[in-house]
Amino acid sequence: MLTEQEKKIVKELQNNIPLVKRPFEQMARRLGMEEQELLDKIEEFRQRGILRRFGATVRHQNLGYTANAMVVWDIPDDQVEEAGKTMAQFPEVSHCYQRPTHPGWPYKLFTVVHGKTRAECEEKAGAIAQKTGYHNYKPVFSTRELKKSSMKYFED
């Protein structure tokens, strides 16, 4: 769990870093800390797994990644773990999650497959099916982005 001061640090760090010579010093000052203390804290957050990374979040659409498919897989219960681990190995798979099923929704494994076109994603998904031997899958494409924002924690 985070202390109240740590929550404040998270809030500060999730904003855009100031475009000034000493950005961490400016942020540290707002937090009532020394620059070095903040730099150390960032490293500590990294080691504790709290900070996934510090850097840029880029809009894929603007950079040539025009298609991505959520490929969902219907996998027998006793094979989910193995299948998940195998699919995670593919470099074109950016996310691989296990999720619960529901009546009318049999798919346990969710992968996100990136490609430049829909056809390329379908091809990649097909290749994964071929290599893993799991053929009961469905690529579900996004047709429109209704919202995409970066999460801000501890703001409300």
Added chain:
Amino acid sequence: MHLDNLNRELLNKIQHGFPVVPEPYKDLANQLGIMEEEVINRLRAMIDAGVIRRLGGIFDSRQVGYTGTLCALKVPEDRIESVAEVINEYSGITHNYLRDHEYNMWFTLLAESTERIDQILGEIRERTKIEEILSLPASRIFKIKVNFKVAGESKC
């Protein structure tokens, strides 16, 4: 926005390796063989153009104490705008997409507790009059990787 090679190189560097040091822009400038000021100007331009959505800390939602789920619902074609408006209002809903499936609206929801998640989903059901919302929280994460090499630089 047109991205020249230098911008692409800069983007690739700052997605993974933004220098967490007292003078990060100077550090990047040295790596790229340009002036610190130019790094700052280029970053500002890419932020303004929306190429960079955020330049800061990306936190692990679980590690900061948040919990999340992926939700899907069936929205009649003529109600898409009004339902999206209700859903997108919630700051914990960071992504919302239309997808080519019977469950055509998919959104992610992060909140500080499962109770808060249930409360938000309850509000959405009530406000949209759509009873069935699949909530598919990840039970296991096999892979999560959010940053990709910038297209044009190398294949990934």
